[in-house]
Amino acid sequence: MNELETRLATCFKSVLPDLPLADIQNANPDSMEGWDSVDIVTLFAVIEEEFGIEISIDDIKLDHSFRGILSCIRAKQQK
Amino acid sequence: MKLIDALNIVHQRPPEGESPCLIYLASGFNPLHFRTFLAAELSLVFKNRAVELETGLYGDLPGNIERLSNIEPESGVIMLEWSDLDARLGIRSLGSWAPNVLPAILSNARARAEQIEEIIIKAGRYAPLVVCLPTLPLLPVSFTPTWHASALELELKVCVESLGAQLAQSPRIRIVSSEYINSLCPPAERWNLNTELSTGFPYRLQYASLLAGAMARLISPPQPLKGLITDLDDAVWRGILGEDGVDGISWDLNCRSHMHGAYQRMLQALSASGVLIAAATKNDPQLVEEAFQKRQFFLPRDAIFPLEANWRPKSESVERILKAWNVGADSVVFVDDSPLELAEVAVAHPGIKCLQFPAKDQVEINHLLLTLRDLFGKNVLLEEDLMRVKSVRQGHQQQQDRKQSGVTPGQFLKLAEAEIDFHFGKTPLDPRAIELVNKTNQFNLNGIRKPEAYWQTWLKNPDSFLMLVSYKDKYGPLGKIAVVAGRRIGRKLFVDFWVMSCRAFSRQIEHRCLQELYSRFDVDEIEFDFAATDRNKVLEAFLNDMLGEPPFPGCILRRALFLAKFPQKFHDVEEFTYE
Numbered sequence: 091m092n093e094l095e096t097r098l099a100t101c102f103k104s105v106l107p108d109l110p111l112a113d114i115q116n117a118n119p120d121s122m123e124g125w126d127s128v129d130i131v132t133l134f135a136v137i138e139e140e141f142g143i144e145i146s147i148d149d150i151k152l153d154h155s156f157r158g159i160l161s162c163i164r165a166k167q168q169k
Numbered sequence: 170m171k172l173i174d175a176l177n178i179v180h181q182r183p184p185e186g187e188s189p190c191l192i193y194l195a196s197g198f199n200p201l202h203f204r205t206f207l208a209a210e211l212s213l214v215f216k217n218r219a220v221e222l223e224t225g226l227y228g229d230l231p232g233n234i235e236r237l238s239n240i241e242p243e244s245g246v247i248m249l250e251w252s253d254l255d256a257r258l259g260i261r262s263l264g265s266w267a268p269n270v271l272p273a274i275l276s277n278a279r280a281r282a283e284q285i286e287e288i289i290i291k292a293g294r295y296a297p298l299v300v301c302l303p304t305l306p307l308l309p310v311s312f313t314p315t316w317h318a319s320a321l322e323l324e325l326k327v328c329v330e331s332l333g334a335q336l337a338q339s340p341r342i343r344i345v346s347s348e349y350i351n352s353l354c355p356p357a358e359r360w361n362l363n364t365e366l367s368t369g370f371p372y373r374l375q376y377a378s379l380l381a382g383a384m385a386r387l388i389s390p391p392q393p394l395k396g397l398i399t400d401l402d403d404a405v406w407r408g409i410l411g412e413d414g415v416d417g418i419s420w421d422l423n424c425r426s427h428m429h430g431a432y433q434r435m436l437q438a439l440s441a442s443g444v445l446i447a448a449a450t451k452n453d454p455q456l457v458e459e460a461f462q463k464r465q466f467f468l469p470r471d472a473i474f475p476l477e478a479n480w481r482p483k484s485e486s487v488e489r490i491l492k493a494w495n496v497g498a499d500s501v502v503f504v505d506d507s508p509l510e511l512a513e514v515a516v517a518h519p520g521i522k523c524l525q526f527p528a529k530d531q532v533e534i535n536h537l538l539l540t541l542r543d544l545f546g547k548n549v550l551l552e553e554d555l556m557r558v559k560s561v562r563q564g565h566q567q568q569q570d571r572k573q574s575g576v577t578p579g580q581f582l583k584l585a586e587a588e589i590d591f592h593f594g595k596t597p598l599d600p601r602a603i604e605l606v607n608k609t610n611q612f613n614l615n616g617i618r619k620p621e622a623y624w625q626t627w628l629k630n631p632d633s634f635l636m637l638v639s640y641k642d643k644y645g646p647l648g649k650i651a652v653v654a655g656r657r658i659g660r661k662l663f664v665d666f667w668v669m670s671c672r673a674f675s676r677q678i679e680h681r682c683l684q685e686l687y688s689r690f691d692v693d694e695i696e697f698d699f700a701a702t703d704r705n706k707v708l709e710a711f712l713n714d715m716l717g718e719p720p721f722p723g724c725i726l727r728r729a730l731f732l733a734k735f736p737q738k739f740h741d742v743e744e745f746t747y748e
Contacts, residue, residue: 128201135172135374138374140173
């Protein structure tokens with residue numbers, strides 16, 4: 091994992107502490123039990139704080155998988 | 170604290186053994202991340218206990234507060250926002266703001282505030298409560314421009330302030346200070362419109378964290394310090410007494426030394442609320458006494474005990490003051506304008522809190538006053554606070570009389586007309602019991618500190634008992650000076666907590682406590698949950714004397730052995746039971 095992925099993985103781990111580190115890169119709410127809307131809202135709040143970016147309601151509607159969120163952060167950082 | 174840090178704290182494996190600390194959080198909004206921050210802050214406060222935080226239903230503040238009585242948590246946290254008084258004061262409602270509707274909004278808010286007050290006071294019977302009144306900015310409800318305070322806005326603020334003032338009358342309800350919150354975060358930086366609309370959570374993360382920290386501090390407040398030792402020259406007054414003379418020192422506006430007067434006023438207020446005040450000054454003692462006699466200080470001479478005026482190092486004066494007070498250096502603040510004196514005292518008395526008196530900076534003096542208020546601040550003033558200064562003086566006098574009398578300690582207690590009262594009530598819990606357990610160091614069975622919330626739960630155990638001990642003699646009352654708490658199981662008593670104020674030493678009160686326990690509970694033996702701490706040598710020595718060997722965790726004192734060691738009674742005793 092590169093630095094950005096590691097930082098994002100740390101965010102995932104703080105919200106979903108039982109998720110093994112090895113599985114985080116493939117994490118996807120559709121394929122995971124116990125990943126609910128509160129977790130998603132919390133995850134986005136942590137990401138906003140950690141990366142200093144704002145995630146809008148439209149962003150939240152996007153792909154919530156590790157890869158999807160990673161793309162979203164990259165896009166925002168490039169702006 | 171950042172949210173990621175709060176989550177990591179909350180997700181840590183809870184410690185085993187101790188029962189979890191149940192806290193109930195009632196709000197009308199979605200507490201979401203505030204809940205996480207509060208759980209994290211409380212986990213840091215209750216280090217050895219897991220924190221369980223229960224919340225209510227969205228949009229039903231009154232109902233959520235009422236649910237608290239079913240849960241009976243150790244503490245309740247109640248968060249109000251404007252929309253709890255009238256939905257139209259919140260962003261998620263689109264109810265009319267037309268001018269003709271404003272009186273109805275105000276009238277509804279007043280009625281709702283009255284209802285909430287009633288429910289909160291009722292809930293306070295089931296748990297100590299921390300209440301936060303609305304802190305978010307008011308929406309532009311009124312027809313006035315935002316720089317114009319409308320009658321509606323002012324009336325609404327009166328309504329919540331009045332609610333807070335009523336609730337604050339109860340010793341079981343603590344209100345978050347809006348002044349404190351304002352000093353840390355301006356109103357414009359609190360609200361998160363986006364998350365309020367998307368999730369119902371109205372706070373920015375940074376603000377939620379700050380608020381959670383303030384509320385955790387109210388749930389489990391830091392222990393106030395006990396005494397303040399102050400320099401006199403260029404602190405209590407401006408000037409050097411030995412050089413400027415009695416008439417040359419000042420503390421007033423005309424001499425531009427007013428903040429020294431403000432410092433005196435603070436010391437006088439601290440003294441009147443039970444803080445021990447002493448002075449350590451390099452001065453001619455006669456000149457100092459002359460200054461107190463001739464000049465009208467805001468800080469009266471009799472509020473200062475002891476007053477050490479000499480030319481020796483200040484650390485020696487501090488040593489004598491600590492001995493006269495019988496308190497440890499870590500419970501004391503030393504204030505001096507000289508960095509050299511502060512350093513000398515700090516080295517000689519590790520743990521003492523040294524604060525420089527910024528004699529040349531009025532603004533910094535004001536900051537010092539705020540710092541002192543926080544270091545010595547209390548949630549309630551007890552009877553013992555009001556008599557502390559006097560009783561320390563009386564104790565000193567008693568010691569001197571005893572030395573001069575030449576009689577045995579027991580005989581002296583008879584002559585002193587010593588009286589002890591034992592109080593066995595468990596409810597309502599006397600706040601002095603908690604204060605004693607959390608403040609006492611030298612006569613403390615194991616150094617374990619517990620918040621009020623813990624005691625409320627612990628005392629519900631039918632086997633538990635709480636003995637609060639009061640003392641007085643011809644020198645005056647000491648008030649409630651000792652607490653023994655434990656459990657009775659069969660013919661054995663387990664003492665889990667035992668503390669006694671250092672003001673009550675050398676009066677054989679500890680012996681009389683044990684005598685009372687054997688007698689009242691008719692038990693054959695007492696087991697002590699003793700643990701040696703850095704500070705509890707006095708209690709350790711007492712148990713060593715009773716047991717005939719050094720005490721250890723779970724040490725047992727049999728009745729026969731105790732009676733053989735201590736057959737006498739030197740005090741008149743009264744026993745009270747409130748259940």
